[in-house]
Amino acid sequence: MIIKWIYVxxxxxxxxxxxxxxxxxxxIKIIISLTIMEYATFLFFALIGYRKGGMPPIEVEGVKxxxxxxxxxxxxxxxxxxxxxxxxSLLVAIAVRIYQKYGTFDIEKIKKLKG
Amino acid sequence: xxxxxxxxxKVFSPLIFxxxxxxxxxxxxxxxxxxxxxxxxxxxxxxGILANGSGETRLLYKKNLSSVSEFSGILLFLVLxxxxxxxxxxxxxxxxxxxxxxxxxxxxxxxLCNIGxxxxxxxxxxxxxxxxxxxxxxxx
Amino acid sequence: MILGAIYAIWVPKLVxxxxxxxxxxxxxxxxxxxxGAPDLAIVQVVVETFxxxxxxxxxxxxxxxxxxxxKRPLRFTLYIGSIIFIATFLILFIRISRFLPAFGYPNLRMxxxxxxxxxxxxxxxxLVxxxxxxxxxxxxxxxxxxLFTAVVGLIVVLRKIGRKK
Numbered sequence: 001m002i003i004k005w006i007y008v009x010x011x012x013x014x015x016x017x018x019x020x021x022x023x024x025x026x027x028i029k030i031i032i033s034l035t036i037m038e039y040a041t042f043l044f045f046a047l048i049g050y051r052k053g054g055m056p057p058i059e060v061e062g063v064k065x066x067x068x069x070x071x072x073x074x075x076x077x078x079x080x081x082x083x084x085x086x087x088x089s090l091l092v093a094i095a096v097r098i099y100q101k102y103g104t105f106d107i108e109k110i111k112k113l114k115g
Numbered sequence: 116x117x118x119x120x121x122x123x124x125k126v127f128s129p130l131i132f133x134x135x136x137x138x139x140x141x142x143x144x145x146x147x148x149x150x151x152x153x154x155x156x157x158x159x160x161x162x163g164i165l166a167n168g169s170g171e172t173r174l175l176y177k178k179n180l181s182s183v184s185e186f187s188g189i190l191l192f193l194v195l196x197x198x199x200x201x202x203x204x205x206x207x208x209x210x211x212x213x214x215x216x217x218x219x220x221x222x223x224x225x226x227l228c229n230i231g232x233x234x235x236x237x238x239x240x241x242x243x244x245x246x247x248x249x250x251x252x253x254x255x
Numbered sequence: 256m257i258l259g260a261i262y263a264i265w266v267p268k269l270v271x272x273x274x275x276x277x278x279x280x281x282x283x284x285x286x287x288x289x290x291g292a293p294d295l296a297i298v299q300v301v302v303e304t305f306x307x308x309x310x311x312x313x314x315x316x317x318x319x320x321x322x323x324x325x326k327r328p329l330r331f332t333l334y335i336g337s338i339i340f341i342a343t344f345l346i347l348f349i350r351i352s353r354f355l356p357a358f359g360y361p362n363l364r365m366x367x368x369x370x371x372x373x374x375x376x377x378x379x380x381x382l383v384x385x386x387x388x389x390x391x392x393x394x395x396x397x398x399x400x401x402l403f404t405a406v407v408g409l410i411v412v413l414r415k416i417g418r419k420k
Contacts, residue, residue: 006358011348013257015341020264022337028269028313032276035306036260039283042299046290052359056291057382058146059374068382069291071373072366075386077295079398082150082236085302086405089243092313093409096247099317138297143379146293148387154301161308225379228388228395235399239406240305246413247312 006047014040027095027105031088038084042077049073124166131159135233142229149232156237161244256282269314277307294383 017040020033049070057071095105102110138145139152256279263275280303287296356362363370369386379385387395 004352004355004358007352007355008349011345013260015345016257016260016264019337019341023333024264028310029264029272032272033264035276036263036279039279043283043286046287046292046295047358049361050290050359051361054291056146056293059380059382068370070361070363070366071369071382071386074292074295074383075391078150078298078383078387079394081295081298081302083398083401085306086402088306089309090405090409092309093247093412096313096317097412143381143384146381147297148294148381148384151294151297151301154298154305158301225377225384225388232395232399236402239402242406243409244305244308246410247309247316
């Protein structure tokens with residue numbers, strides 16, 4: 001069974017961050033782990049679109065028929081990066097509000113307080 | 116922050132703004148485009164905020180300029196798309212026509228869309244950071 | 256990058272975790288440059304900087320007394336359950352990765368049209384910009400809407416409570 005190690009490495013990064021989301025208690029650590037999960041996904045998409053000996057997908061004047069890297073995953077990831085920023089900022093705003101109400105970032109204590 | 120940081124930020128903030136506009140307008144010729152240029156524009160504003168501290172920013176923050184910029188950006192984008200609908204039967208139709216390639220005035224509707232997106236993303240990011248910095252600790 | 260992630264998740268101090276997340280983000284931008292995507296590298300560097308600023312603003316504004324985790328009893332069932340789940344995921348993915356194309360020879364069924372006729376259909380030299388603004392414009396419209404809604408939600412959450420007297 002041949003394992004394509006180059007594709008497995010971003011998945012390992014994703015799973016380590018997923019372990020962080022499930023296990024850690026501090027709310028800021030959970031947000032950091034979510035962001036690292038997103039980065040692993042972007043890396044996976046960029047790896048799928050690579051072409052050997054390819055140029056970046058920008059046409060230059062007077063040079064025709066070069067081999068380009070696949071531009072479609074790049075378009076998807078470009079949108080996704082900005083959406084990731086929006087999600088992180090909203091999570092941080094909610095975390096700041098939670099701290100104001102309960103006085104701690106620890107999710108076990110928040111479950112008990114339920115103010 | 117010290118005097119040196121404030122003076123240097125006053126020199127660099129317009130340069131970063133100019134760089135952001137350059138990347139936005141040349142979005143269809145070189146890498147970059149609306150998203151990268153818009154976020155760099157927000158960076159110019161945030162440099163001014165971070166160098167002057169939150170106390171002075173609270174004094175200078177007038178009428179919500181960043182929210183207005185965000186509104187107008189997305190409005191411009193939608194207006195351009197709907198104009199395509201009005202002129203011919205399809206949404207997003209490219210109605211200006213392709214010019215000579217590899218110059219600035221080529222590629223129809225794309226540079227205008229880039230400018231709209233740059234205003235929107237720049238306004239959104241600067242609104243986010245402004246709200247998080249101006250947030251005061253309130254007692255209920 | 257994997258070592259950076261392991262460090263970022265399990266280090267006790269919060270500021271060190273945030274800095275190490277910045278390192279992972281810049282490493283990702285370098286990887287984008289090597290994989291032939293300069294657009295993505297520019298956007299990733301700038302977005303990474305703003306994510307760091309937002310996270311640091313959260314810590315400075317709230318100033319918790321403990322900037323880290325305390326000692327606590329290990330929750331064994333949680334750890335063992337999640338490790339079993341992750342091991343299953345990993346084994347399934349290794350089985351499936353046989354069907355992915357070889358690295359460097361992608362399956363260009365969708366993008367063959369975009370590459371060959373992008374310049375003549377739209378007149379733009381940057382193929383990625385032509386795709387996101389002209390050939391697939393709906394995705395960009397959806398993304399602008401998501402960003403706008405996120406900012407509106409953030410303003411609603413962080414509003415000052417209280418009425419004017």
